Amino acid sequence: MITRLLFFIGRGICHQLPSRSFIIAGQQLPLCARCTGIYIGVFVCLLYLWLRRRWRGNLVPSLGLVIFMAAGFIPLMLDGATSYLGLRDSSNLLRVVTGILMGYSLPVWIVLLKNFSIKDANTDPIIFSYKELCIILLLAGGMGFFVYNDVLMNWWFVAGTCIISIVFLYIHIAAIIIKQIFTRLRPHHVFAIAVFIAIGLLTVLSIINRTLQTLFL
Amino acid sequence: MIFCKKCGKILEEDQEKCPFCGDHDQEETIKDIPKQNLPHSFDKALEEIEQPTGSFSKPTYTPVPTPPIGMIPPLSNWIKVLLAVTVPILPGIGPLIGIIAGAIFMSNQDEDRKTFGQALLTVSIIVFIILCGCCMLFSVAAQQTGSELDRLLNNLSKL
Numbered sequence: 001m002i003t004r005l006l007f008f009i010g011r012g013i014c015h016q017l018p019s020r021s022f023i024i025a026g027q028q029l030p031l032c033a034r035c036t037g038i039y040i041g042v043f044v045c046l047l048y049l050w051l052r053r054r055w056r057g058n059l060v061p062s063l064g065l066v067i068f069m070a071a072g073f074i075p076l077m078l079d080g081a082t083s084y085l086g087l088r089d090s091s092n093l094l095r096v097v098t099g100i101l102m103g104y105s106l107p108v109w110i111v112l113l114k115n116f117s118i119k120d121a122n123t124d125p126i127i128f129s130y131k132e133l134c135i136i137l138l139l140a141g142g143m144g145f146f147v148y149n150d151v152l153m154n155w156w157f158v159a160g161t162c163i164i165s166i167v168f169l170y171i172h173i174a175a176i177i178i179k180q181i182f183t184r185l186r187p188h189h190v191f192a193i194a195v196f197i198a199i200g201l202l203t204v205l206s207i208i209n210r211t212l213q214t215l216f217l
Numbered sequence: 218m219i220f221c222k223k224c225g226k227i228l229e230e231d232q233e234k235c236p237f238c239g240d241h242d243q244e245e246t247i248k249d250i251p252k253q254n255l256p257h258s259f260d261k262a263l264e265e266i267e268q269p270t271g272s273f274s275k276p277t278y279t280p281v282p283t284p285p286i287g288m289i290p291p292l293s294n295w296i297k298v299l300l301a302v303t304v305p306i307l308p309g310i311g312p313l314i315g316i317i318a319g320a321i322f323m324s325n326q327d328e329d330r331k332t333f334g335q336a337l338l339t340v341s342i343i344v345f346i347i348l349c350g351c352c353m354l355f356s357v358a359a360q361q362t363g364s365e366l367d368r369l370l371n372n373l374s375k376l
Binding site for chain 2: 013014015017060061063066067070073074077080081084106109110112113116118119173176177180205209212
């Protein structure tokens with residue numbers, strides 16, 4: 001039942017093609033290699049920010065850090081574009097590495113947008129230095145390495161963390177949009193509506209994906 | 218301004234007669250008042266204003282380098298439109314530009330730039346996620362279409 005739920009949520013954002021997915025302990029993960037990489041990066045960064053108490057941060061990182069984080073999107077775009085256009089074949093290793101490079105910075109933007117204040121001064125930092133970004137990258141890379149080699153990893157742990165990261169990310173993106181549109185809403189109302197929208201969106205996307213796959217097959 | 222020539226009191230524009238001393242035809246503007254007719258203290262003060270003594274230094278004014286917060290002119294609409302259009306129409310590169318530009322605007326002190334930066338960053342991340350979703354659907358479609366094509370080619374080769 002829970003496995004089906006994980007696959008149902010995963011289908012909302014991922015094609016789940018078996019040839020492009022990791023197998024852990026004999027069972028396919030509910031996400032493809034690229035999405036697994038992205039959400040491993042998201043999970044590790046979220047964990048790091050939570051442990052370092054940066055969850056309330058609202059200070060925009062320096063321009064150098066912004067460019068460094070934005071540059072992480074480029075490998076995924078190049079790999080995705082060239083492989084989808086049929087120019088070359090990608091591998092699961094490349095997919096997971098480029099996914100991690102993109103995903104590890106997403107929580108920084110989410111935390112920034114969540115806490116950023118237009119009226120007041122923003123003084124609480126989220127990320128201080130390149131060293132911190134490298135630590136997050138190394139931790140995510142380590143987790144990705146273990147997933148890729150199917151070493152020391154439990155299926156439930158990997159699948160669970162990835163799916164929780166997806167739900168978490170979508171809820172917060174929805175909350176950020178609602179907060180900017182309806183500025184007078186109270187935070188807990190914003191959160192409740194965001195949960196509703198995020199779950200609804202993932203459900204609709206999952207059903208659309210399932211329908212498309214059924215139609216094509 | 219009109220003064221009474223006799224007592225020096227300020228008169229209204231339409232007053233022909235001074236209500237204090239009762240004198241008539243005393244109307245003169247301040248510029249026309251001869252110095253010798255002014256009271257002594259007023260005359261001295263006027264001279265000090267015209268020729269400041271050593272105790273007063275000439276005031277110097279330095280230009281303000283940047284206007285105070287709140288007085289910065291808002292971001293040009295052309296830049297806003299250009300960035301807002303760039304983000305969705307340039308796949309991949311547009312959101313990247315949007316993220317960097319959004320972060321730069323959010324670092325600014327101006328409220329208009331901060332608001333636009335926040336909106337631009339939000340839109341850029343959303344567009345990037347939508348792009349990833351489209352790629353996912355495209356890959357599913359391409360894979361299925363590819364297999365259909367392979368099947369068709371195989372059938373044709375058999376014929």
